[in-house]
Amino acid sequence: MLLALDIWFILEKVALIATIIGLSFFIAMYTTYAERKVAAWLQDRRGPNRAGPFGLFQPLADGGKLFFKEEIIPLTSNRFLFILGPALAMITALLTSSVIPWGASYVDGSINIPLQVADVDMGILIVFGIVSVGVYGIMIGGWSSNNKFSLLAAIRGASQMVSYELPMGLALIAVLLMTGSLKMSVIVSHQIEHGWHILYQPLGFIIFFVCALAECNRTPFDLPEAENELNFGYHQEYSSMKLGFYLFAEYINMFISSAVMATLYFGGYDIPFVNESTWGLSPLMFSLMSFAVLMAKVLFFLFVFIWIRWTIPRFRYDQLMNLGWKKLIPLSLVNMLLTAALTLWLNK
């Protein structure tokens, strides 16, 4: 019977969801710190170092500051949509974490607790669905501010996200051709058996990574926030924690897209070169270790995101569109056809 759930199942899922959301916030908080520290390091500065040891409390201070800032809602703005915008951005950023397998299942006798909120048949497509809805957070916020700069930035951001979803999806199809399933858990177990997808899909990964940068509005594709053209971008009129929500949602998106890339191409929670299931670890240790391995991969990707931001200058808008439509889409189509042909040939 559908939805005849028992109480333990609900408790288990609620605990998991709370942990993942808390973790997302924590990682997003400290990614802002890492961003400033890495930027300082690359530019031969010191970075934030006043609040706490090594400036470690800096994100807390920033968050507190945002909470206590005066909240300004422009008179000519559309009040309801103005508040809905950042809320949608945050909700969609947090929802994507629901289908990612965060570690190996905790199996102890008859108890089997998967470290994944929902292992549904659609798996990765759900991430795409939520990401495609995430455009509305930017568009609604930009439009309801009733400011030309915000509107232009919102339209830039939305068209960029819609354009880069296509090559991203095509790169994904090549992965799905190899695994034969959309389930995230199957994608990971396929990689544990047959080796990581990055070995078979290097081109696909590069396309996916470039698209992920564009989807997260990160440099070199951060045109919605190009301050020399559009002042402050789509969140120009926002202040206080509503601005904080937009900025935070961006970092959570970075975190989740790092997790998705690690899961799709870098074996998820798999430890490379060894077969950890033969080590005879206790189930709890085993789950925690696999989770730690995934986190290490995610942190590496986050570092690459930051590294790129402080290395590469911004694209021009026509260059961005040309790259998306005239280079990445044909490339990903070729990649898809090659993968399909090879899969067919090898399976015969």
Place this chain on the structure above:
Amino acid sequence: MNVTPYIFWFLSVLALFSALMMVTSRNPVYSVLWLIGTFFAISGHYILLNAQFLAVVNIIVYAGAIMVLFLFVIMLMNLNRETEPQKNRWLKFIGALAGGCLLLVLVAALKDAELKSQQAMVGGGSIGLIKVLGKELFTRYVVPFEISSLLFLSAMIGAAVIGKKENSQTLNS
């Protein structure tokens, strides 16, 4: 306790209410947002029928792509209550008449439909899962599938051609 009927009624009310609000909203941006709400409610119905693929694709294609384009156009034209053109009263009357005729046809078509033997399976069935759906599409329904993909291709080429033509004209003039 089975919550499926409650979810069904909730989603149905949500879908109908959003659709009504979409039609009656004065502000076109609100209309688009209510229509997105309707799509989400319909996707919920698909999930109740275990048609997961259809549900997700409905959101990706309709809510995530097509409605974004709608919103683009409406936001750029900056339509709002003050600038809304007043429609002819006769036009409204004829529109209502045409809509009523469509309703009549739908009701007449559904009146004789065999509802008892055609009841949908709720929560079960694997026809909506991607493996089964793909197999059906590429074996039994492969010809209609390919024809519809050709239609899409021609529509895309047509859009590109129209877009190019206008561009060269503005450059010449």
